[in-house]
Amino acid sequence: MGTTSSSSADDSCIEDYKFLSRLGYGGFGDVFKCVDKRTKKIVALKVSNRPWGLVREASMLKKLMDHKLDQCNIVKFYNSFGTDRCLVFEPLDISLKGHLAETKVVMQLQDIRTVIEQMAEALDALKKIGVIHSDVNTNNIMLMDRVRPFRVKLIDFGMAISTCSAEQSHIDHGYSNRAPEIILRLPFTEAIDMWSLGCVMGKMVVGSILFPGRNNYEMLQYIVDLLGLPPAHVINVGSESRDYFTETDSQHWELIEYWGLRKSDNRRYTFRSLDEVITINKSEADEMKECINLLKAMLQWDARERIIPSEVLAHPLITRSYLNKSSSLNNCYSQIKCVVPRNEVCLVDVGNMRMALWPQFPSRAAPVQTSSGQQQLWQKEFVLQNLFN
Known part of the structure; x- marks a missing residue:
């Protein structure tokens, strides 16, 4: 069922729909789950309780359908009838x-x-x-x-x-x-x-x-x-x-x-x-x-x-995209584990290590560079856990 013109929409009437249940209500009126007797398809029928109907909404919906916005997560509007007092939509849950x-x-x-x-x-x-x-x-x-x-x-x-x-x-x-x-x-x-x-x-x-x-x-x-x-x-x-x-x-x-x-x-x-x-x-x-x-x-x-x-x-x-950064961090840690033998103690220039690895993580604030030549004694696991703290 596609969007119909206003002239063909006026040919519809309430008798063309079999009412199954009431889906909701508001200040505008009620929404019903119906079967279109002509197409045998389930539709949602919005019925106004106001004398002026749903003219403004119908006009806006026709504009949206002209731009095919039902393809952009906007409800699909089929047609209106009864001087725009009844609007017909696709059924939703x-x-x-x-x-x-x-x-x-x-x-x-x-x-x-x-x-x-x-x-x-x-x-x-x-x-x-x-x-x-x-x-x-x-x-x-x-x-x-x-x-x-x-x-x-x-x-x-x-x-x-x-x-x-x-x-x-x-x-x-x-x-x-x-x-x-x-x-x-x-x-x-x-x-x-x-x-x-x-x-x-x-x-x-x-x-x-x-x-x-x-x-x-x-x-x-x-x-x-x-x-x-x-x-x-x-x-x-x-x-x-x-x-x-x-x-x-x-x-x-x-x-x-x-x-x-x-x-x-x-x-x-x-x-x-x-x-x-x-x-x-x-x-x-x-x-x-x-x-x-x-x-x-x-x-x-x-x-x-x-x-x-x-x-x-x-x-x-x-x-x-944050998953890619996490993956890069894990890969970086894996490379360090390959360099540092298990259960061994090594000398690591923490400042240089951080600065060498930092370009892979541009979203973080740049770390403070340690003074030149400064070295500290770190065990492997401590390096891995605190490299970017």
């Missing part, structure tokens, strides 16, 4: 939120990588055609099935807008994934989707919502607690920044304390730095370091410094 609720455990890093890579591809495709999704969250990321590696799709374009109209648009999605520029009323771009994806990634990594604020003020408190204060230039540009921040006598900004606004802490974690997550999860340490590195890049206060989708796809967590 379960939302990421539903999957996390079912498993009740922190996602494996390999699964996190899979989801983030596919969502970065989706956001990259949207960026190229000038579209902002505006509501990236765990409800709007769907698993196609439950077979690993997971295949996921981005859904719900009811709040999607064109990049060119971003400054004039008012975004009112859920608090927990809301970017700072939306809270502080700065001009915004598709970078708000990357912040939201970072919040999704945080939930997959930690197992709970990073910023579970119930209003903008609580959101800012949680963000400041975890990421620190925003840069001064971000505060200065926000039209509503002074509702939340005040300038001190020393010309520094601080969050205003509104007594009684936060009577309880909704966070289910105790760390106050993303770096602490690395120490919590000591297994797969190298991969976790890259994971947190990417998460930090997604959650930048300044949207201009936030990582973009194409850069996510080139990040070491996605490319797994």
Whole structure:
């Protein structure tokens, strides 16, 4: 079944579908699992309960399908009917939120990588055609099935807008994934989707919502607690920044304390730095370091410094380039073991040894060179364990 034109879509009617079950619901209406009686195929039918229907979403979806974005991890839209009150999609399995609720455990890093890579591809495709999704969250990321590696799709374009109209648009999605520029009323771009994806990634990594604020003020408190204060230039540009921040006598900004606004802490974690997550999860340490590195890049206060989708796809967590460095290190150690006989003591110029091997590891900070001719007595195992400490 392919995307049909609006004229042929109008020939469809609700009687053409056999309803099997209700898949979900929201402020827009309901989503049903149905059989298209004409093609005998399973479809998902989104039915609006609003008089004006789903006109804006239908128009955006047709644009996405014209660009074949269903090939970029975006839900496939078939057609609409009933004056755009009914939208027909490919069937999907379960939302990421539903999957996390079912498993009740922190996602494996390999699964996190899979989801983030596919969502970065989706956001990259949207960026190229000038579209902002505006509501990236765990409800709007769907698993196609439950077979690993997971295949996921981005859904719900009811709040999607064109990049060119971003400054004039008012975004009112859920608090927990809301970017700072939306809270502080700065001009915004598709970078708000990357912040939201970072919040999704945080939930997959930690197992709970990073910023579970119930209003903008609580959101800012949680963000400041975890990421620190925003840069001064971000505060200065926000039209509503002074509702939340005040300038001190020393010309520094601080969050205003509104007594009684936060009577309880909704966070289910105790760390106050993303770096602490690395120490919590000591297994797969190298991969976790890259994971947190990417998460930090997604959650930048300044949207201009936030990582973009194409850069996510080139990040070491996605490319797994850190495995090559680990392999090179192991090969290096193996070569040393061949040079130094077992159970023997040898003289090693530590500084020269480090500098000779260092070009193979450009990502590390350069070690301090020992003074010329300095030699120390090292046993083989001590050299191997401390060569790059």
